Amino acid sequence: MNSQKYAVNQPLIETLINWVKSGEIAIPEIQRPFVWSSKKVRDLMDSLYQGYPIGYIIAWKNPNVKLKDGSLSEGKKILIDGQQRVTSLTAAIIGQKVVNKDYKKIKIQIAFNPLEEKFETLTPAIAKDKKWIDDVSTVFNGNLFDIVGDYLENNPDADKLKIQTVFQDLINIPKKQIGLIELSGDLDIEKVTEIFIRINSQGVELSQADFVMSKISSNETYGGNLLRKAIDYFSHLSKAPEYYSHIAENDTEFSKTDYFQKISWLKNENGDLYNPTYKDILRVAFTFKFNRGKLSDLVSLLSGRNFETREFEEEITKQSYDSLISGVKEFINETNFKRFLMIIKSAGFVDNRLIRSVNALNFAYILYLKLKEQKYNSALIEKYVKKWFVLTILTRRYSGSPESEFDFDIKNISQKDFGEYLKEIEDAQLSDAFWNAELIQRLNTSISTSPVFNVFLASQCYFNDKGFLSKDITVKNLIEQRGDVHHIFPRDLLKKKDLTRGQYNQIANYVYTQSEINIKIGNKPIEKYLQEVKEQCNGGELKYGGITEFSLLEDNFKQNAVPISIFEITMDDYQEFLIERRKLMAEKMRKYYEKI
Structure with missing residues (x-):
């Protein structure tokens, strides 16, 4: 039978606070920094005053460590769940400051109205109202006789017996118990993580990095x-x-x-x-x-x-x-x-x-x-x-x-020598079969954030390639300036051919281009706008970018891995185009990898 992996105790809240003050329990600030609002602190105090449960806190005992002289050092308890509640208690009861999201040390002041037995976050209006105690921590850390006397002096119409009873109930909050689950120090991190997930009512998961931060x-x-x-x-x-x-x-x-x-x-x-x-x-x-x-x-x-x-x-x-x-x-x-x-x-x-x-x-x-x-x-x-x-x-x-x-x-x-290790991995994973088959297959996707498409774009930035149909603007410029991803075969026309989203949004149909070029192309069939590009290179009207020579146009297509055969195709040749372009994209990535 497996031994008990944890112990359940119910220490007094004041005992828990003393453990925190003495360092016997360490608050690791896993949820950095303090994230609770003052209203949640107020609600916690109200729950304790009303006698409602506030859930278990979980601590993991550090293992006892052998010192050089052979003696053992007792391990601390590390709080791994309940940090916000314990920090709230130390803030409200002993007035300890907390670090907020702006990394400022602030004091959370919870006010209390003994006549209504009500807690509130301190506001300027409450501070002016004699019916309210500005900060309950002054009650926990003060003399009850003097506090009751001062309050009755400021509120002469209050019921003396009720006020005495209410203040007594208030200062008894630290005498109440809180559930503490203490995990054994000899448990490994995987077991601690599993236990934490099983008993944590919030469903919060802590990563191993969180446990390192606790340590x-x-x-x-x-x-x-x-x-x-x-x-x-x-x-x-x-x-x-x-x-x-x-x-x-x-x-x-x-x-x-x-x-x-x-x-x-x-x-x-x-x-x-x-x-x-x-x-x-x-x-x-x-x-x-x-x-x-x-x-x-x-x-x-x-x-x-x-x-x-x-x-x-x-x-x-x-x-x-x-x-x-x-x-x-x-x-x-x-x-x-x-x-x-x-x-x-x-x-x-x-x-x-x-x-x-x-x-x-x-x-x-x-x-x-x-x-x-x-x-x-x-x-x-x-x-x-x-x-x-x-x-x-x-x-x-x-x-x-x-x-x-x-x-x-x-x-x-x-x-090993890294050059040798790299060669081993390249031989095993970047063979001809990878470049000529596997990579081409992985380019058959509509996911624009695909890693292989990102590598293709990186290769264009590395080679300082120009955007599609651009004379001077590079792909790097367009990416940095949030340029447009253009469908070489216009998307809306492909939709009308009853192609699915996954078909018309293929990454082999994507190029980076200038917004003004993209807008000019609009929904024109590929054969139409490319014919106008050809006319532009024959001295015709300048419609798409600044390329006016066939040699520059062919070079632009090469930089964008666009097959030169595109001039002979129509909207009906979409699938054949994708196959051809994927091959060119893979070839470009191989050339890029071999050059870097």
Whole structure:
């Protein structure tokens, strides 16, 4: 029979608050920052006053760790569900400030009307009304006799006995019990995740990255609390640089750290090619520094797990924090980050809409950092990162569950010459059969965000190709300026032929073109508007772009992988056109991959 995996207790609320104050329970701020409104705090206090249940909180005990002298250090409890409720209780009962979404420390004041036995968020009107206590935390932390006396003095018509009873009920809130489910410290992360999902009434799922954040934020010995902030703030600033001033003004402790200096460059950045979440930062830093791909291993290592003896050792905890901190610092380094993005852009991925696989981008950054650490030549690093990034997108290497592939790749990369490893993967996955058959088949899709179509567009940006029928405007210009995707065979005419959405929206029928060209073409049959393009090249009226020579037109078709036979076809030849263009698109992508 399996042993009990958790214990259920009902400590007093005041006991729980004392545990938080003493650090026996660590609030990891998984849901960063405090997200409850003051009204939800008010409702929580009202539920407790009325005697209603407020649900269980869940804590996971850190394993006991063996110190160098052989003694054991008792592990803390980490709160993994109930952070908002516990933070609300500490805010309302002991007046502890919380960090809001703007990273400001604020005091949540919950007012109380003893006559109506009603809680409310403090407002200027309530503050002027003598029937209200401005802040219930003053009641919990004050002298009841004096508080009742002062209230009756300000409200002489109030029923003295009722007021005494109401205040007594109010200060008894911390004496009430709260349900605590404590998960065993020897459970692995997969089991903890499963238990959490099963007993969490909100249906919220925590990722392994969330558990890592819990671990590091509750560890002050090795600087985990500041590391957690560095990760959090970097991911936030990468999306919203304007929050720099909020952090500088409201987290003065962090703003004095080396971490803050290392991420301050983000205040002037507005690019959105790569806006990593805290999960991305953790995954890249961990895989890069630990040569492992499974984040569950990081949770164990931060706890001090020795994978051979299955014991927990303080020295392993220290080494793990040192390595993770080093990895995060390499990730957030301005030179590294900008150099990596320059490499990705130089491969033609000039816009975040061309990058649908964050996993591929994450591993490309891991590879960049790893090759740099291994002292590869900078030109080789650029070549290898570009090729690997494109290869992993084309082959969908990190789609689905990427952890096992991350683990497999990083172990090989750390043990072999990367050029040799890349050749192995190319031989296995980018054979002639891939380029001449599989890739062409995958181009048979109507999904405009398809990875293969994005690679095709990236190849056009890389080769500096012009937009369809454009003389000077490039595909890169059009993508960056949100240009039009044009149907070579007009969509509305294909609809009239009773083609399905999936048929007329084929990506082999798509080209980037200037809006004015797209509008001019409108719903003209392909044979009609191309005849007018030919006349334009024979000295006729300039209708579509600025191309006036056949040689330039043929080159434009080649750049857009449009078959030159298009001049001989009609609307009835749509399917044959798609087949021919897919072949040309695949050929272009192969040429692109071989050149980068």
